[in-house]
Amino acid sequence: MLALALAAAAGCSDKLVPAAEFGEQIFADPRLSENPDNPFSCATCHAAAPESDPGRILPGYNLYDSAFRASWWGGFEAEYLDAVSFCYTSFMHGPAALEPDDPKAMALYEYLASISPTRPAPAKPLTFTRYVLTVAPGDPARGEQVYTAACASCHGALGTGEGKLLRVPRLPDAIAVALRKLPSADPVALIVEKVRHGQFWGVGGMSPPFSREVLSDEDLGAVITYLGR
Amino acid sequence: MRFHNAVRIGLLAWTCAGAGCNDELLPVPDLVYGLDSHWPRSSSYSGVGGGRLIVTNSSDDTISLFDLTRLGQPDFAELLRVPVGLSPVELEGPHHAVTDPGGEYYYINIANYVAGAGGGPHGPRGTGLANGYILKYRASDNVLVGSVEVDRSPGDVAVSADGKTLYVSHYDFQKIIDVALVGGPQSDMDTRFLIVDAETMTVKTALTLCPGAHGVKLSPDGARAYVSCISDEIAVVDLTTADHAVRRVKMAADAGPAIAPKYEPYALTLSPSGDIWVSCRTRNELRVVNAQTLEVDPARIVGVTGAPMFGGFTDDGATLYVPTQIDDAVAVVNAATGTLMQEISVRSTCLNVHQFRFSPDGRWGLLVCEGDHGNPGSLVVLDMANGGTVIHSVPVGRFPDSIGVLRGTP
Numbered sequence: 001m002l003a004l005a006l007a008a009a010a011g012c013s014d015k016l017v018p019a020a021e022f023g024e025q026i027f028a029d030p031r032l033s034e035n036p037d038n039p040f041s042c043a044t045c046h047a048a049a050p051e052s053d054p055g056r057i058l059p060g061y062n063l064y065d066s067a068f069r070a071s072w073w074g075g076f077e078a079e080y081l082d083a084v085s086f087c088y089t090s091f092m093h094g095p096a097a098l099e100p101d102d103p104k105a106m107a108l109y110e111y112l113a114s115i116s117p118t119r120p121a122p123a124k125p126l127t128f129t130r131y132v133l134t135v136a137p138g139d140p141a142r143g144e145q146v147y148t149a150a151c152a153s154c155h156g157a158l159g160t161g162e163g164k165l166l167r168v169p170r171l172p173d174a175i176a177v178a179l180r181k182l183p184s185a186d187p188v189a190l191i192v193e194k195v196r197h198g199q200f201w202g203v204g205g206m207s208p209p210f211s212r213e214v215l216s217d218e219d220l221g222a223v224i225t226y227l228g229r
Numbered sequence: 230m231r232f233h234n235a236v237r238i239g240l241l242a243w244t245c246a247g248a249g250c251n252d253e254l255l256p257v258p259d260l261v262y263g264l265d266s267h268w269p270r271s272s273s274y275s276g277v278g279g280g281r282l283i284v285t286n287s288s289d290d291t292i293s294l295f296d297l298t299r300l301g302q303p304d305f306a307e308l309l310r311v312p313v314g315l316s317p318v319e320l321e322g323p324h325h326a327v328t329d330p331g332g333e334y335y336y337i338n339i340a341n342y343v344a345g346a347g348g349g350p351h352g353p354r355g356t357g358l359a360n361g362y363i364l365k366y367r368a369s370d371n372v373l374v375g376s377v378e379v380d381r382s383p384g385d386v387a388v389s390a391d392g393k394t395l396y397v398s399h400y401d402f403q404k405i406i407d408v409a410l411v412g413g414p415q416s417d418m419d420t421r422f423l424i425v426d427a428e429t430m431t432v433k434t435a436l437t438l439c440p441g442a443h444g445v446k447l448s449p450d451g452a453r454a455y456v457s458c459i460s461d462e463i464a465v466v467d468l469t470t471a472d473h474a475v476r477r478v479k480m481a482a483d484a485g486p487a488i489a490p491k492y493e494p495y496a497l498t499l500s501p502s503g504d505i506w507v508s509c510r511t512r513n514e515l516r517v518v519n520a521q522t523l524e525v526d527p528a529r530i531v532g533v534t535g536a537p538m539f540g541g542f543t544d545d546g547a548t549l550y551v552p553t554q555i556d557d558a559v560a561v562v563n564a565a566t567g568t569l570m571q572e573i574s575v576r577s578t579c580l581n582v583h584q585f586r587f588s589p590d591g592r593w594g595l596l597v598c599e600g601d602h603g604n605p606g607s608l609v610v611l612d613m614a615n616g617g618t619v620i621h622s623v624p625v626g627r628f629p630d631s632i633g634v635l636r637g638t639p
Contacts, residue, residue, distance in 0.1 A: 017258040031255035068271075076290060076317030078371075081268040086317060100268040103257050109267040128318060130343075200318045201351070202359065209318060 019103075023111025024048075026104055033092035039165040040092050042108075044154065045208055048115055057150035057215055059198075059208040060087070061124055067109070067116035074126030074211075084108070090199070091208055127212045132193040134186070135221040143226025146219045150210070158227070168206065172227050187229045195220060274309055276369045280589070281308070283335055283633035284597055284608055285323045286626025288343050290314045292323065293608070293625040294371075297634065300593050300610060305621050307608075311371045313337055315362060319351060323364075325385050325631040329392045329427070332636030334374070336395060336427070337364045338383040355382050355402030355441070363397060365430055368635055375430035379423050384443040388427065390451055395425040398442035398456050405440050405459070409488050415440065415460065418487050422456060422466060424473070436473050439464045440487035444497035444539065446505065448520065455505050455518075457494035460487040463507055465523060478523050480509060480516055492516070496539040500564055501546035508537035508551065515551060515560075517567065529567025533560045539584040539631075544591055552582035552596060559585055559594070559617065573617040579609045583630050587613070593620075595632050602628045 026032045028043040045060035047053060052062050066072070072083035085097035098105040147158060155171045156164025164170060169177070178190055193201075198209035210220075280297030292311050299305040314321040324340035341357035351357055361383040365375035384400035399420040408417045418440035424433050441459025447468075448455070454466040458477070461484035465476045485491035493511035500506065503520035515531040518524065535553030537560065542549050548570075549562040557579050561571040575582060581599035588595060594613050600606030606629040610621035 015258070016261040019260045019262045019264075022258060022260055026255065029255060034254065070271075071312075073317030076312045076314070078272060078312055079268075079270055082373075083317070090316075103260055104255070106262060106267045107260060110262065110264055113264065130320070198318075200316065 018110075019107040020110040020114045023107035023109070023114075026108060027111060030092070032104060032108070033088065033094045035093040035095065037167060038093045039167055040206075042087070042092075044165070045087070045091065048112075055149055056153070057146060057210075057219070059150075059210045059214060061126075061214075063112060063115070065116045065118045065121050067113045067121075068119040069121045070123040072123070074128075075123060081105075081109075084112075091206070125213060128209055129196045129212065132189060132196055134188050135192055135217045135224065137225045138218055138220075138222030140222065140226045142219065143222035143224070146215075146223040147226055150215060150219075151223065154207070175227065175229070188224055191224050191227070191229060192220065270370065272309075272370065274370060277332055277636050281368070281635040282595065282608070283326050283328065283631075283635060284625050284629045285313075285326045285337060285631045285633075286606070286628060287322050287324045287340070287630045288320065288602060288628035289626035290320050290323060290343075291626045292326065292337070293629070295608065295623075297588070300588055301612070301620065305610070305623070307623055307625060309371075310626065313364060313366070313373075314339060315364070315376065321362075322351065322357070324383070326633040327386045327388045327395070328633045328635045329368070329388060330390060331392050333368055334392075334427075335366050335368055335633060335635060336386055336388065337366065338362075338386055338397070339364060340382050340384070340400075342382060352403070355400045356406070357382050358403065361399075363395060363425060363430070365427070377425055377430040377432060379425075379432070380421050385445040385456075387445040387447050387454065389447065393427050394433075395427050396445050396447065396454050397423040397425060398438070398445050399423075400441055400443045400459075402441060405487050415487055418460075422454070422464070422475075434473060436466065436475060438466070438475060439477060443495055444508070446497045446499040448499070449501070449503050455497055455499070457497050457507060458487075459490050459493055459495075461485050461490045461492045461494065463494055463497070463505065463518060476523065478518055478525070480507065480525060496537070498540040498542065498549060498551065500542050500549070501544065504564075506540065506549060506551075506564075508540070510536040513537065513553070515549075515562065515567075526567070531560075531562050531567050531569055533569060534558065534572060538582065539586075541586040541594075543587070550585050550587075550594060552585045554581055554583075557582050557598075559596070559611075573611070575609060575611075575619065578619050578622045579607060581606075584632055586632055586634070589634060597625075597629045597632045599628050599630060608632070 028041050030041045047062040077083035088094040154165050154168045156162050161170030195210050197203045198207045199205045282295040284293040293307050294309045296308050313323050320343040322340040322342040324338045326337045328335045339362040341351045341359045342354045361379050362376050367374045380399045382401045384398040387396045401420045405418045419437050420442050422436040422438040426433050439458035442456045444457040446455045452469050456464040462477045462479045467474045480492040492509040494507045495510045496508040498506040505518040507516045517526045517529040533553045535556035538552045540551035549564050551560045557576040559573040579598035583599050584597045586595050594611035596609040598607045605624040608623045611617040612620045
């Protein structure tokens with residue numbers, strides 16, 4: 001009775017929500033991070049459906065059937081909570097790793113477990129290039145498709161940035177800005193590094209890296225050509 | 230179904246509303262949970278058991294764990310491969326591990342050195358541009374429980390006998406290069422020696438030490454730390470005084486500078502008596518610093534046939550076993566006379582031998598072999614009761630470079 005009274009005083013519904021249902025909601029809610037500057041939700045980078053949308057190229061793997069994989073992050077995370085927490089702190093700027101007994105974390109787990117029927121599931125490879133090399137130019141028509149599928153959800157429409165996420169720069173403006181800071185840089189190499197390394201390897205910024213498994217060198221070359229480089 | 234935390238959540242919501250919370254915060258409703266446990270750990274690791282060997286694989290960002298009790302047994306094999314590091318994206322170069330004497334934790338340097346990792350923050354050995362870390366792992370389940378940021382390229386780490394303090398050197402070649410390029414003095418090449426509170430994983434003290442500091446050993450009484458310096462000297466740190474005075478001992482009268490060492494101290498091996506045996510890589514020599522006089526003993530300069538690395542003494546201190554690279558052998562040295570008695574070739578099973586140590590019972594000699602750095606290295610076990618015969622050669626990760634022993638008892 002006391003709990004219901006307090007909940008009523010807070011203006012909350014007295015309805016109890018299944019944790020998995022709440023977990024599905026927060027999977028797509030940037031406020032999971034508690035950082036008011038964070039524009040990303042889990043859904044920004046990950047699908048969570050049995051079949052991936054062929055019209056989207058996402059930097060993260062589909063999290064359907066992810067909860068019981070043998071390992072994550074190409075084998076470099078042995079525990080699911082650690083794998084998710086790395087995303088949470090690195091990309092969503094969460095203040096600290098998720099605590100396993102935090103209600104939001106528990107709800108998220110219940111959702112992810114509910115969409116993970118295969119137990120155990122095989123690990124997935126994840127190949128990040130170390131030395132950044134150039135890529136061959138590609139078909140700009142394909143590049144436009146790749147841009148729409150891989151870039152537009154964060155960067156918005158090319159040029160206008162329409163539909164972009166807050167605090168994510170427009171393209172190709174951001175490339176021009178970077179080149180002004182690094183006038184001797186090869187533009188293609190600069191883009192390749194940003195796409196392949198994201199915010200890591202000292203690059204900085206917010207973006208995740210695109211592994212070779214999710215974005216081929218051919219598609220990367222095509223989108224660079226589409227960007228006018 | 231379970232009703233969990235409903236009261237707590239309700240109270241939090243009431244408190245939040247009363248304090249005038251940010252509307253952007255994610256409201257958490259009262260939840261009903263369908264599972265009894267969340268985020269279960271997937272590892273079936275059985276814990277430390279009768280003891281573990283820990284091998285750091287510096288180009289893999291992993292460690293290899295072995296069951297100490299299976300040494301000499303036909304089923305001796307890698308027990309578990311554990312990913313380590315702060316980032317699963319970048320290879321960070323775990324370099325040397327040290328174990329807490331109580332067996333509860335182990336500590337790993339993140340040196341940000343990985344061969345072939347590309348330019349930028351993770352350069353070749355000693356030229357990484359990003360600060361390193363010391364990571365603290367709980368031994369029972371290999372969970373990262375703490376970390377502390379240190380300087381670039383941590384070289385070696387030692388732990389005090391009570392497990393409360395870590396001592397960290399830095400093998401920062403890049404600093405030497407940067408200063409040399411502008412013609413700066415050698416003193417500007419000095420790295421720092423960090424003294425870390427192991428419980429809180431915070432830096433307590435930072436001392437200016439020497440250039441290219443690497444091997445760290447503590448005196449048997451814990452009163453001193455000895456550190457090899459590429460500038461043809463070792464540093465002796467007084468751990469008993471508040472100012473931690475540092476004294477340097479040159480390897481010879483003709484010692485060279487950091488940019489052109491003639492002796493190149495790299496590793497230290499401490500005898501049970503406390504004398505400091507210095508592995509001088511450029512000269513293929515071992516030089517002994519007397520612990521009482523803090524002078525190099527001219528009567529015990531031992532020439533070996535390869536570049537000496539990290540060695541180990543028999544319990545009685547009579548014999549030193551030092552691995553030597555290039556020829557990939559183990560030099561067997563009479564410690565009292567400084568005489569090379571024997572060389573055990575391990576070339577057929579061990580490429581780029583890095584460290585030798587005895588198992589806690591003294592029965593087995595343990596060698597970590599770097600390999601060619603592109604393919605897996607190996608842990609090689611010698612039967613010391615039978616002339617150092619190789620009885621195990623087990624593949625580990627890429628570029629293994631240290632062996633730690635966790636809670637082994639004689």
